[in-house]
Amino acid sequence: MTDNIRVAIAEDSAILRDGLVQLLSDRGFEITDAVSDPEALRSSVERALPDVAVVDIRMPPTFTDEGLRTALELRRRHPRLGILLFSQYIETRYAAELLSEDAAGIGYLLKDRVADVSDFVEALVRVASGGTALDPEVVTQLLGASRRSDSLSSLSVREREVLSLMAEGRSNAAIATALVISEGAVEKHVANIFTKLDLPVSEADHRRVLAVLRFLDS
Amino acid sequence: MMQADVDDSGVRVQLHFGGKDRVIVVSEARLEQGRRFARTVLHEPFGRRAWLELLYFVAGGLLTALAVAFLALTMVPGVGLFITFIGAVIMAASVRGARGFGRYHRALARALINEDIDEPEPFNPKPGLFGWLQSSLRDRAGWRSMAYSLLKVPLLIFGTWFALSVWLDAFFCLTFRVWGGGAPEPRGFGIFQNLFSPGYLSVGRTGFFHGLFIFITGVLFLFIAPWTMRAVVYLDRWLISLLLSPDPLTARLRSLEHARAKTVDASVATLRRIERDLHDGTQAQLVALAMRLGQAKEKLAEGGELDVEQVRRLVDDAHQGAKDAIVELRDLARGIHPPALDTGLEGALATLAARNTVPTELDVDVRERPTTAIEAIAYFCAAELLANVAQHAHASRASIRCSQHGQWLRLVVRDDGRGGAHPSAFGSSSSGLTGLNDRVRTVDGHLGITSPSGGPTVVTVDLPMHA
Numbered sequence: 183m184t185d186n187i188r189v190a191i192a193e194d195s196a197i198l199r200d201g202l203v204q205l206l207s208d209r210g211f212e213i214t215d216a217v218s219d220p221e222a223l224r225s226s227v228e229r230a231l232p233d234v235a236v237v238d239i240r241m242p243p244t245f246t247d248e249g250l251r252t253a254l255e256l257r258r259r260h261p262r263l264g265i266l267l268f269s270q271y272i273e274t275r276y277a278a279e280l281l282s283e284d285a286a287g288i289g290y291l292l293k294d295r296v297a298d299v300s301d302f303v304e305a306l307v308r309v310a311s312g313g314t315a316l317d318p319e320v321v322t323q324l325l326g327a328s329r330r331s332d333s334l335s336s337l338s339v340r341e342r343e344v345l346s347l348m349a350e351g352r353s354n355a356a357i358a359t360a361l362v363i364s365e366g367a368v369e370k371h372v373a374n375i376f377t378k379l380d381l382p383v384s385e386a387d388h389r390r391v392l393a394v395l396r397f398l399d400s
Numbered sequence: 401m402m403q404a405d406v407d408d409s410g411v412r413v414q415l416h417f418g419g420k421d422r423v424i425v426v427s428e429a430r431l432e433q434g435r436r437f438a439r440t441v442l443h444e445p446f447g448r449r450a451w452l453e454l455l456y457f458v459a460g461g462l463l464t465a466l467a468v469a470f471l472a473l474t475m476v477p478g479v480g481l482f483i484t485f486i487g488a489v490i491m492a493a494s495v496r497g498a499r500g501f502g503r504y505h506r507a508l509a510r511a512l513i514n515e516d517i518d519e520p521e522p523f524n525p526k527p528g529l530f531g532w533l534q535s536s537l538r539d540r541a542g543w544r545s546m547a548y549s550l551l552k553v554p555l556l557i558f559g560t561w562f563a564l565s566v567w568l569d570a571f572f573c574l575t576f577r578v579w580g581g582g583a584p585e586p587r588g589f590g591i592f593q594n595l596f597s598p599g600y601l602s603v604g605r606t607g608f609f610h611g612l613f614i615f616i617t618g619v620l621f622l623f624i625a626p627w628t629m630r631a632v633v634y635l636d637r638w639l640i641s642l643l644l645s646p647d648p649l650t651a652r653l654r655s656l657e658h659a660r661a662k663t664v665d666a667s668v669a670t671l672r673r674i675e676r677d678l679h680d681g682t683q684a685q686l687v688a689l690a691m692r693l694g695q696a697k698e699k700l701a702e703g704g705e706l707d708v709e710q711v712r713r714l715v716d717d718a719h720q721g722a723k724d725a726i727v728e729l730r731d732l733a734r735g736i737h738p739p740a741l742d743t744g745l746e747g748a749l750a751t752l753a754a755r756n757t758v759p760t761e762l763d764v765d766v767r768e769r770p771t772t773a774i775e776a777i778a779y780f781c782a783a784e785l786l787a788n789v790a791q792h793a794h795a796s797r798a799s800i801r802c803s804q805h806g807q808w809l810r811l812v813v814r815d816d817g818r819g820g821a822h823p824s825a826f827g828s829s830s831s832g833l834t835g836l837n838d839r840v841r842t843v844d845g846h847l848g849i850t851s852p853s854g855g856p857t858v859v860t861v862d863l864p865m866h867a
Contacts, residue, residue: 208695
């Protein structure tokens, strides 16, 4: 499933960059470039047109959020380019900015997630093919900070679990695997959630993510 | 009989006097001195400065009259009603007004007598009416300029008697012909009236010589007046610099506040640096380590044939990564607070000297232990300076000398490198020599650099033993 997915990597820590290259090529991705600063990423994307870019948020020269800025800029020029932002901290503000226009082909993960190699690879594949991958930490923060807690309290425990996984960008099949239940059961929970929270029903997974996030953020 | 020679070296006068020949020699330098003195005295009443000082005296007097009237009108009810709220408000307004008068006094002094006094700290009231009240009543600049206005009253009285009167004497004597008419002689004023009272001129009552004498007296007064006025203005200058200048206490407070702000900034910068080091170093190491172990774990969990060589390589890398992370973490912890410092500066400096890549000689002669903060600053200075030597100096050897001079600790780091070290040469204010300088100054210490091009470089850091 990873064959022919072309990945550009922008990460300023050499040790992590090398690790990522080794891990991803081992898993069958094609690495177009592995660079250490935003400028190099820009020219690399223009030249090699990868399917997805894995971008560290904090990079030179200011070590604040130039990765995010560069990603948003690249995205405007290449709407089909998947972006997986990669950071040691989760800032809800960054997630909101990233998802303000479209959730298709967007991911935002803690760097720790590479330790669970399969989950990480799965998230990258999802982003490359136009899906969404949000770190559980982002979803937890949004759930915790949501002003709609009264609506949320009407959900059952299982429904909240499903909601969290849905917000991370997972498909019904993936949610079913994660919770060890049948896909039919997941569909039923999802329908319940949409009814209880009064969300617009949509087919595409990434639109579903956006609907949930807008709900949590409102 | 007298004979005088004048040449370049001066005047030589020979005269016969009292049955003896005497020679008086006046050198050219002396002559020049005398000429200059005469020029000054003769020129003074017609110079700009004398008239400006006279104008200053009169204008300052009028301004003081206004200020005193204002203070009388506000302070009297203010003090009387002080226990009531309105009294406090009036008094606060009085202090604020006094500050305003102070500003005009300064402007006058700046414009007319060239006395350029810095403005005091701007009034910066706390928020709210009570804050304003409290800040106004505690405004030292206001109270001090009130004191100036009040002390200026006796000065004005004295000045009128001692200096203004001489100008008036000169004026009336010189113009006696015009207005005198039938008066027998001009009236004397102030000090001269007192000295020559009741009438100071008694050479005849009429006639040419009487008139001439009065005129000559007027000229004499004209040449004296600028100097008495100058003395009075000098007293005023002294009063101004004492009471209208920025308050030394407030200035000290500001400089301490400034130093505190620097310290706070420095500690925030330190925290940032530590966060950055953790983020880029240890955290990244651990993520990479977890990534390798994750890969190895998945390989082992996979069914089918196991690629032992590949797994071994992953575990090897992970093992190496873990060891690197430990080293990095240890260095970082040492950078936050070197454990060697716990046993004293000497041991810590010895470790530092031994670890340096340039051979470094150490000489410590400190009889008592400085406070820990001073030890830490001395240590970090030495560490930073040695790092500079290793990175920039191209030196073949270096030395650290640490000695105690009374209540001061002196650290001297020397290298035989190429020199040319300059505070700006080592980057931004948060690092390098500039950063060190800031750090040293927070405890009122001093950092000095001599680094001629071609070397050697000597950096001297003086720190108080107890901060």
